[in-house]
Amino acid sequence: MFKDSQAKKIASFNGITLFWIPTNKFKTNSINIFFHDNLTNANASKNALIPAVLRRGCTKYPSIRDISLYLDELYGTSFDCGVTKKGENQIIQFYIEYISDKYISENIDITKKAFDFLMEIITEPVLEDGCFKNEYVAQETEKMKELIKGRVNNKMHYAVERCLEEVCKGEPFGIYDYGSLENLESINCKDLYEHYLKFIKTLPMYVFVSGDLKPEDIDYIKDNLFKIDREEVIDIKEAEIEIAVDKVKNVTETFDVNQGKLSLGFRTNTYPNDEEYYKLILYNSILGGGVHSKLFQNVREKEGLAYYVFSRLEKFKGLMVISSGIEIENKDKTIEIINKQLEDIAKGNITEYEYEAAQKSIETGIKSIKDSQLQLVDFYLSQYITKSEDTPDMVIEKVKNASIKDVADIALKVKLDTIYFITNNEKEI
Amino acid sequence: MEIKTINYDKIDETMYLYQHKSGLKVFVIPKKGYSKKFAAFGTHYGSINSEFVVNGERVKVPDGIAHFLEHKLFEQKDGSVMDKFSKLGSNPNAYTSFSQTVYLFSCIDKFFENFNLLLDYVQNPYITEESVEKEKAIIGQEIRMYEDNPDWRVFFNLLDAFYKENPVKIDIAGTIESISKIDREILYKCYNTFYHPSNMVIVVVGDVEVEKVFQMVEENIFKSEKDIEIERIFPKEPDEINKHYKEQKLAVAMPLFLMGFKDVNFESKGINCLNREIAVKILLEIILGRSSDLYTELYNEGLINNTFDFDYSIEENYAFSSFGGESKDPLLVKEKVISKIEDLCKKGIDEKDYQRIKKAMRGRFIRQLNSVDRIAHMFMSVYFKEVNIFDYLNVYDQITFDYVEKVFREHFNKERLAVSVIKPIS
Numbered sequence: 001m002f003k004d005s006q007a008k009k010i011a012s013f014n015g016i017t018l019f020w021i022p023t024n025k026f027k028t029n030s031i032n033i034f035f036h037d038n039l040t041n042a043n044a045s046k047n048a049l050i051p052a053v054l055r056r057g058c059t060k061y062p063s064i065r066d067i068s069l070y071l072d073e074l075y076g077t078s079f080d081c082g083v084t085k086k087g088e089n090q091i092i093q094f095y096i097e098y099i100s101d102k103y104i105s106e107n108i109d110i111t112k113k114a115f116d117f118l119m120e121i122i123t124e125p126v127l128e129d130g131c132f133k134n135e136y137v138a139q140e141t142e143k144m145k146e147l148i149k150g151r152v153n154n155k156m157h158y159a160v161e162r163c164l165e166e167v168c169k170g171e172p173f174g175i176y177d178y179g180s181l182e183n184l185e186s187i188n189c190k191d192l193y194e195h196y197l198k199f200i201k202t203l204p205m206y207v208f209v210s211g212d213l214k215p216e217d218i219d220y221i222k223d224n225l226f227k228i229d230r231e232e233v234i235d236i237k238e239a240e241i242e243i244a245v246d247k248v249k250n251v252t253e254t255f256d257v258n259q260g261k262l263s264l265g266f267r268t269n270t271y272p273n274d275e276e277y278y279k280l281i282l283y284n285s286i287l288g289g290g291v292h293s294k295l296f297q298n299v300r301e302k303e304g305l306a307y308y309v310f311s312r313l314e315k316f317k318g319l320m321v322i323s324s325g326i327e328i329e330n331k332d333k334t335i336e337i338i339n340k341q342l343e344d345i346a347k348g349n350i351t352e353y354e355y356e357a358a359q360k361s362i363e364t365g366i367k368s369i370k371d372s373q374l375q376l377v378d379f380y381l382s383q384y385i386t387k388s389e390d391t392p393d394m395v396i397e398k399v400k401n402a403s404i405k406d407v408a409d410i411a412l413k414v415k416l417d418t419i420y421f422i423t424n425n426e427k428e429i
Numbered sequence: 430m431e432i433k434t435i436n437y438d439k440i441d442e443t444m445y446l447y448q449h450k451s452g453l454k455v456f457v458i459p460k461k462g463y464s465k466k467f468a469a470f471g472t473h474y475g476s477i478n479s480e481f482v483v484n485g486e487r488v489k490v491p492d493g494i495a496h497f498l499e500h501k502l503f504e505q506k507d508g509s510v511m512d513k514f515s516k517l518g519s520n521p522n523a524y525t526s527f528s529q530t531v532y533l534f535s536c537i538d539k540f541f542e543n544f545n546l547l548l549d550y551v552q553n554p555y556i557t558e559e560s561v562e563k564e565k566a567i568i569g570q571e572i573r574m575y576e577d578n579p580d581w582r583v584f585f586n587l588l589d590a591f592y593k594e595n596p597v598k599i600d601i602a603g604t605i606e607s608i609s610k611i612d613r614e615i616l617y618k619c620y621n622t623f624y625h626p627s628n629m630v631i632v633v634v635g636d637v638e639v640e641k642v643f644q645m646v647e648e649n650i651f652k653s654e655k656d657i658e659i660e661r662i663f664p665k666e667p668d669e670i671n672k673h674y675k676e677q678k679l680a681v682a683m684p685l686f687l688m689g690f691k692d693v694n695f696e697s698k699g700i701n702c703l704n705r706e707i708a709v710k711i712l713l714e715i716i717l718g719r720s721s722d723l724y725t726e727l728y729n730e731g732l733i734n735n736t737f738d739f740d741y742s743i744e745e746n747y748a749f750s751s752f753g754g755e756s757k758d759p760l761l762v763k764e765k766v767i768s769k770i771e772d773l774c775k776k777g778i779d780e781k782d783y784q785r786i787k788k789a790m791r792g793r794f795i796r797q798l799n800s801v802d803r804i805a806h807m808f809m810s811v812y813f814k815e816v817n818i819f820d821y822l823n824v825y826d827q828i829t830f831d832y833v834e835k836v837f838r839e840h841f842n843k844e845r846l847a848v849s850v851i852k853p854i855s
């Protein structure tokens with residue numbers, strides 16, 4: 001048998017890689033199918049629209065209502081799909097999670113039903129005159145526009161995303177997960193369907209099955225994946241990570257808000273599959289990765305400037321962001337305190353408490369991954385993208401080997417690129 | 430030590446219960462094979478308890494004090510207790526809701542050291558005038574953050590539309606003005622009133638030694654039997670709603686709305702409160718869930734998008750349903766919901782829909798038991814209603830179509846429908 005924490009690679013063919021995460025501690029099983037593309041202006045909105053249109057219906061269940069009626073009968077099985085970006089990869093995900101056989105009184109072979117459903121959604125869309133149903137494409141295009149416009153509603157997320165987009169302006173990472181309004185305008189039903197045909201045939205696919213499954217279930221999934229009509233798959237490019245900063249950019253956006261949002265975007269110049277990356281994980285945790293961190297202790301606890309303040313890594317593109325919600329007039333003072341923390345960490349002014357607490361916090365976070373099927377799948381997918389063979393336990397070990405001096409060394413590679421601020425009209429800064 | 434064991438064979442779960450002499454009840458729900466261990470220590474005291482009688486004295490405290498006290502409990506004589514948890518590698522946290530305050534941590538190792546810390550700091554407040562003043566700045570920023578959060582605003586504006594007097598309409602954190610009146614003395618008064626073990630509960634979820642949990646409680650809870658009587662005072666709330674419509678402008682891209690029905694004549698304790706919750710949730714699915722005609726119509730006409738969601742809340746002195754999301758025309762959504770309900774009143778509810786949705790909701794309930802955090806949070810959210818989370822299984826087994834039909838006729842009364850809308854500024 002396999003270790004509980006291990007994703008086992010079952011097979012690889014036609015640009016499809018199948019993994020199984022065997023575990024019996026959950027009450028559900030899940031199947032995730034991922035398609036990968038390079039994040040580009042030309043494809044971002046099309047890729048985002050494909051799952052939006054496919055989830056409207058397939059030949060057998062041609063509407064949201066039909067899908068919902070069917071999933072209700074499968075004991076409240078949950079299904080969803082969408083897009084995210086990891087670095088400069090755009091990832092299109094199809095997900096289904098269903099209750100394990102042992103909690104079902106009737107014998108209905110639920111794994112087979114769930115997998116068949118997911119495949120029907122992906123490969124048998126509702127067609128009209130040899131194309132996607134126009135009504136679905138038009139409605140989903142409108143809704144995606146609303147989604148893009150609605151980004152501003154949550155200022156906390158918006159301030160983080162916009163800051164990193166500004167850091168990477170002109171690079172693929174600067175493209176929003178759903179593309180842009182201009183791109184959406186230009187997509188018609190026919191283009192989208194043609195794009196879909198290419199999508200299905202040529203994008204690399206990763207399939208993760210997790211849970212308490214029988215070997216014959218895995219065989220069934222493998223055999224059916226083999227039946228998908230595939231061509232040669234495209235190459236996925238690696239993101240450019242080492243980029244020099246000439247001059248720190250200042251970007252300000254104005255909204256009618258009460259609280260200012262300050263985000264600082266950095267280039268870490270560190271590759272996720274490099275041994276240096278483990279030092280960066282520790283650096284980030286000491287800086288702003290929790291209540292033990294320098295930012296929390298100083299910006300919040302000591303100075304009372306903020307309720308929330310944190311730093312976070314975007315490992316696939318080698319970025320880091322610090323973000324906080326503050327009084328607008330406290331912008332300069334907050335930047336000053338943040339700079340002081342950055343200087344201290346670079347000088348190696350790190351207390352034993354900060355070091356130990358950061359180490360333990362990382363260990364706790366990584367070990368917790370094993371308690372969630374979705375997090376386990378995300379962990380192994382991320383490892384696969386970055387070509388890292390490390391299991392969660394190995395990551396913990398490698399971080400443990402990083403010293404205070406290592407943290408101070410890595411600090412020298414982390415360069416401030418952009419200061420992003422949300423302000424209002426009332427107060428002059 | 431007397432330990433009660435309850436087995437839920439159908440879903441492979443067991444719950445252990447022990448009662449301390451102070452009246453404090455302690456529950457353990459073991460989760461074999463999980464890395465994470467979770468403990469929560471909660472008190473039946475939240476933002477709505479701003480007026481009470483204790484030892485014959487009637488007290489009215491500033492809004493936001495339960496939440497303020499939650500922040501201050503982390504401070505100990507020898508520094509912040511957060512640091513001690515951090516040294517152990519655990520994640521401490523706390524939250525204040527309308528009717529409870531909960532202190533919790535999750536950890537991987539050294540569960541009992543963490544648990545000991547939790548028991549210790551929640552029982553030993555150390556509040557200084559200086560630290561109270563400093564906290565006003567931090568909570569001030571928390572309040573400012575929520576002022577700009579449209580989801581939060583649309584929710585509280587709906588509560589304001591429902592209720593004329595009920596303190597549930599007041600923001601949990603209070604206002605910058607109300608918290609300015611908070612001082613050390615008044616915080617201690619609230620602490621001494623509501624943090625007696627008999628008013629509290631502990632739940633532990635995870636792969637832990639059950640008896641050792643109870644042993645540690647036995648040895649570390651130092652108050653004995655109940656020494657105070659608390660009378661919670663709530664203003665009288667009429668059945669009718671405060672206003673049918675409330676609107677606010679914020680920096681959003683498109684309007685968002687939340688609407689719902691104010692509930693009256695409900696039992697807020699015991700299994701009947703879960704029955705009502707499940708009945709209304711089944712009905713909401715039937716009326717506007719993804720398998721309904723109404724959802725299809727609203728979605729296709731561009732009146733709702735994927736942000737659309739619905740819920741039902743039932744607590745000790747209030748209950749309401751709510752549904753909403755982004756919409757270019759919230760009032761048209763309202764008209765369509767009303768006409769669908771009128772239509773269902775005439776035609777009646779289809780029993781097949783009821784059966785199917787009940788089956789799906791039961792499955793989704795079982796799925797939630799995958800998460801240690803989720804179990805602990807769900808446990809806390811129902812416990813002070815004198816039920817436990819596994820009682821939901823009985824509800825699904827015993828609820829009847831007749832009952833759901835009866836609740837349909839009681840709850841969905843358009844006289845008690847209120848709408849809250851957030852509109853873009855320009």
